[in-house]
Amino acid sequence: MAGTINRDDIAAVRERAPIEEIVGQHVSLKSAGVGSLKGLCPFHDERSPSFHVRPAAGRWHCFGCGEGGDVIEFVMRMDGLPFAEAVEYLAERAGVTLRYESGAPRGSESGAGMRRRLLEAHRIAAEYFAEQLASPEARIARDFLRERGFDREAAQMFGCGYAPQGWSHLTEHLRGKNFTEAELKASGLVSEGQRGIYDRFRGRLVWPIREVTGDVIGFGARRLHEDDQGPKYLNTPETQLYKKAHVLYGLDLAKGTIRSERTAVVVEGYTDVMACHLAGVTNAVATCGTAFGEDHVKVVRRLMGDTGQAQLKVGSTGAKVIFTFDGDEAGQNAALKSFALDQQFLAQTFVAVDPEGLDPCDIRQRDGDDAVRRLMDRRVPLFEFVIRAALAQHDLETPEGRVAALRTAVPIVSQIRDRALRPEYARRLAGWLGMEPADVVGAVSRASRQSGGRAGGSSGGPGGAQGQPGGPQGRQGGPPPQHRSDEPPPIDPETGQIATVVASRPNPRDxxxxxxxxxxxxxxxxxxxxxxxxxxxxxxxxxxxxxxxxxxxxxxxxxxxxxxxxxxxxxxxxxxxxxxxxxxxxxxxxxxxxxxxxxxxxxxxxxxxxxxxxxxxxxxxxxxxxxxxxxxxxxxxxxxxxxxxxxxxxxxxxxxxxxxxx
Structure with missing residues (x-):
């Protein structure tokens, strides 16, 4: 088995790996007083920041879920790594050379350094694909990019590459770098058939997919050749590194703007991300082979610092998420799914859709960079887009169509998270339908009462459940914190809020x-x-x-x-x-x-x-x-x-x- 890492080297990693930088790659940290930082906990859903980092002590602790530890334990929890691999991950970034006291050397096939080896394989693969983009065979890929308005500099900025046709070009290249067959299989860079392993990506334009730290963890590849019988877009399969439900393409480039502007733009494809960034919308990201889901919400919330301080009003300066969808039926279905996820954001959610159904890449190619920025400026609240999409399914020229449209739209209005906006949109709905405002407002009010005043099971406003300030209901997902009946509930000493703390703790009110x-x-x-x-x-x-x-x-x-x-x-x-x-x-x-x-x-x-x-x-x-x-x-x-x-x-x-x- 792999050798034991020298204790002094582990101590050096703890000392030299800056905890505020490592944590800050995943959590938007803000000052919480002298020498202390805080943000939204990455390990449980919460609305107010109870996750604290003390750089001088090299420790982190969440007063909400009770988790805490040092920088190594953070990486173990965040990336699901065993202790040895977490130490190796941090040692590489901190410039610490690790010594192993017994057993096999570091990086052996025993698996102790598997994550590090997989990251290295992806780094080499990304370089290989980028080099191949200049080859004669890759002219078809260069033409594809040029036709969509992306020059060589843009391709280099996003790491675009070309996977050559053939069965084993990348496989042999990685074997020449001393990667084993087991490592290649684990990487997702190869597939396996009856005759052994072969390149997964062949004859395709390739985009490297990076995690928030900038490490390449997978690839997306676009079909180019007519004789390619595979899907239009092919992504890396699920691996130790690549979990598509957690990955957002472009996040490594967008994270700074998302944090500073507290706004994220979610587009539908790799070229849309490229077009947005080149047009100055540098907070654009895209999902990779899957719909925007709950885990993506958590990633975006942590980066934005979606803490509940934002006012849930149109025109607020709080956190925002802007979705872009195609104007077709698939785009409308995606909007409906996003509306369900909207309840998990405290940020305002918007939709930016081009009237002609063009995506950001097409808009930039036809009308230039300013047009992409104008698209974002024309955004409308997500719930308004969903309401109008619902109305479009009915014939509003007939009484039967208007009544059916009302029945479809009322539940949507009743789920608007900010309860103060519901009557206003009920009156707008009445105008769109040509009905009496009092009738529509009454229908929305009844639907709200039937659902318990909830917006899709979440809070009614920035103060927590039912819009009440403070209290344990301000946290998402689960009942109020449990505590002994003869004791006051535990309190976060920094925020003064009730904290969900596991096990028996000394009573901080005493x-x-x-x-x-x-x-x-x-x-x-x-x-x-x-x-x-x-x-x-x-x-x-x-x-x-x-x-x-x-x-x-x-x-x-x-x-x-x-x-x-x-x-x-x-x-x-x-x-x-x-x-x-x-x-x-x-x-x-x-x-x-x-x-x-x-x-x-x-x-x-x-x-x-x-x-x-x-x-x-x-x-x-x-x-x-x-x-x-x-x-x-x-x-x-x-x-x-x-x-x-x-x-x-x-x-x-x-x-x-x-x-x-x-």
Whole structure:
């Protein structure tokens, strides 16, 4: 089996792989106070950001679902990788050379480096296809691009290539690069027949499909030759790298604009993406061989930071998703499917359709770049497009047709997410149908009540379910968070919102428990400021597990002591504590390690740490003094035991006064 990665190299990967950059490739992160970032959790659906990253601590934690960890664990969760492959993935990006302590070398056929090998195979294949585009045989591919307005520079920008005719050109090229048959089969670059493996893409124009990081994970290929009996477009099959339900073509190029403008444009093909980007619409993406679905929604939401802050009104400056569809029946069906997915967005959703049914590539070719931009400017709300498409199916010149159209359109209007817009569109519907507004408004109102006031099972507005502000219903998918009946629900310390937290957790509403959490957070995050002979370190030396009323916090403090304490903290201090406490408390440690501190300057951190540690010690001394009073009463006035307890009480009160005086 593959060798074990050297522990020091793993530590180097954790230190040198910037967690904010790795996470930022998947999540739109914004400042959450000094030294802290936050965004929408990529591991569960939520409307308000509860996913926090603390770069200084190298940790991430979601206060919503309770998940947390370091940069390696993020990659493991995000990409579904085993530990060794996640380390290798990050090592390659951080420039860390890994050493293996035993077993087979890295990258062997045992599979430890399979993802890395598959990415390398795709990188080489993309280069090979791009080189072949200049060959005499590829003239048909160059003509295809030129006829659609794409020159050599455009082809290079998008990595376009040509897969030559024949059965084994790419296969032999990759074999010459020492790729095994098992690796080639796993890559999806080859197919297998009775005589063995052969090139999957042959005689086709090829587009590399990249994930958000820029790595090539698959290809889309367009038929060019008349004798090609295959489908018009052929994509990479499902592989370890390529999951078509998650992939959006052009996302690597569009991600920056999507994040900055909080707007995504979803088109239908590779050439449409090219046309949009070349025309200045640089937030355009397309699905690859499948319809736009729920997993694509999650990808776009995370990039846009679709957090619910956007106002759900026409003309708002919030997040937007613009769909482009052909004007034919297939395009209208796609719009209906997108309308169902609309309920999963908090962004406003629009449709941009050319009156003549042209797609962005055709529009640019005929009328130029400005026409593509004008197409986006002419967008209409998705629900309006769906309503009008429904009306077009009926003969509105007859009473029977108008009534049938009303029955078709009313459920659509009743599902408009922003309930304040429903009456307005009911009145517009009445005008389109030539009916009395009061009758149509009443029909929509009845349909809304019958569906419980929901818009396709989602919230009615930016505040959460039924448009109410705050509360657990502000999160999608599932019942409110569960908690013990005798405790207040858990609260996200940054947002003050109810958090869905797994397992039993210390109650953050308890001021004593809150003080304990703040002290542990300071110990985990400000160990540099605490270390030395200062007042904060003096307080630490007086603390014991008895200072913590929450058993979980007492165990975490014990773990800190076991790994040396802040005075002798190892390089990966937080990781060492997590390793000591075990998996049961790992998430809680991550939470404490990313909860923002109010200061990040060393002197300010030292003062803050001293204050929260002093508060914790003060509470502990208060409890000890109360115990001593009870002992005095039980011992009886004047007894040696009572006198001894009294003397200890005086000492404790003196120390408490010192703590409060600073």
């Amino acid at each position: 001021p004593v428990v809150r003080a304990e959490a703040l002290a542990l957070g300071a110990l985990l995050q400000a160990q540099r400021a605490i270390a030395g002979d200062g007042p904060a370190m003096q307080i630490v030396s007086e603390l014991s597990r008895a200072a913590f009323t929450a058993p979980q916090y007492a165990q975490i403090f014990d773990a800190m002591v076991a790994v040396g304490g802040p005075g002798e903290a190892p390089a990966d201090w937080v990781g060492a504590v997590i390793e000591q406490v075990g998996p049961e408390l790992a998430s809680l440690v991550s939470q404490l390690a990313v909860t923002p501190l109010p200061h990040d300057k060393l002197a300010e951190e030292a003062a803050y740490a001293r204050s929260v540690l002093a508060r914790l010690l003060d509470l502990s001394l208060t409890r000890q003094a109360a115990d001593l009073r009870g002992r005095m009463q039980r011992a009886g006035e004047g007894t040696p035991a009572a006198q001894e307890a009294f003397a200890e009480m005086i000492r404790l009160e003196t120390r408490r006064r010192q703590l409060r005086e600073g």
